[in-house]
Amino acid sequence: MKHNKRFKLDRLEVEMNPNVVYFPFGREATFRQFKRQLDDSASEKPSTEAQTVVIFGVARGGTTMAARVVSSLGIDLGQAGNINFEDDRFNLQKLGLNPNRDRDALATHLQRTIEQRNGSHSCWGWKYPNAASYLPLVLDQLRNPRLVCILRDPLASGSRVMRAGIRKGSDNQENVLLQSLRAMETNIALIHQCSAPTMLCSYEKAIQNPAQFVRSLAEFLGIRANKQMRDDALAQIQPGGYIQEKSL
Secondary structure, rough: OOOOOEEEEEEEEEEEEOOEEEEEEOOOOHHHHHHHHHHHHOOOOOOOOOOEEEEEEEOOHHHHHHHHHHHOOOOOOOOOOOOOOOOHOOOHHOOOOOOOHHHHHHHHHHHHHHHHHHOOOEEEEEOOOOOHOHHHHHHHOOOOEEEEEEOOHHHHHHHHHHHHOOOOOOOOOHHHHHHHHHHHHHHHHHHOOOOEEEEEEHHHHHHHHHHHHHHHHHHHHHOOOOHHHHHHHHOOOOOOOOOOOOOO
């Protein structure tokens, strides 16, 4: 039997989540290494009958790439037809709700949305970079949750935030960098404060090893992807900007 390790957070120690797997693992981002740690983890095999996938990370941190891959592997991500590949029902900006100020209203909205999605889909999910800010409100309502957390060089993601003009006013490169680091700390804290199976992934390694990333992600989600699905998923990994949808 494995002994759970401890995770130190804000001078407190909590049990480390034993169900976390990493891409890459060790020196190389190979499927064999990923499969070995997945087999050794404490998490149960993913259920193909019902599961909920949540993709999160930081703004401009590669979560859209991951969401497009997950969608190509057959997981329904809801109303994710916009360029950010986000479902507005899980987007705090679109909802105009704050997890601290509007906690009750947000919890009620998310619970109703999850019930609706559970009623119409067995395997589904959503992508929202800042989902860790509200996931504790609803995590226990998700059927067989599987978390996909994307990590990216915070200087790179911060630079993209500034170029996109997402944050205005007194923000400079240093402030945006610190905000990205704090968001990463929040994500890792959430992962270790729950026991949900989680894939913690480096964006940089994913785009360097796209075939290994797609295969590892499919394995984590319990999906037997055929060649067409793998090819479609690989086509979603195009670093440097958002993929523009072709008009019909």
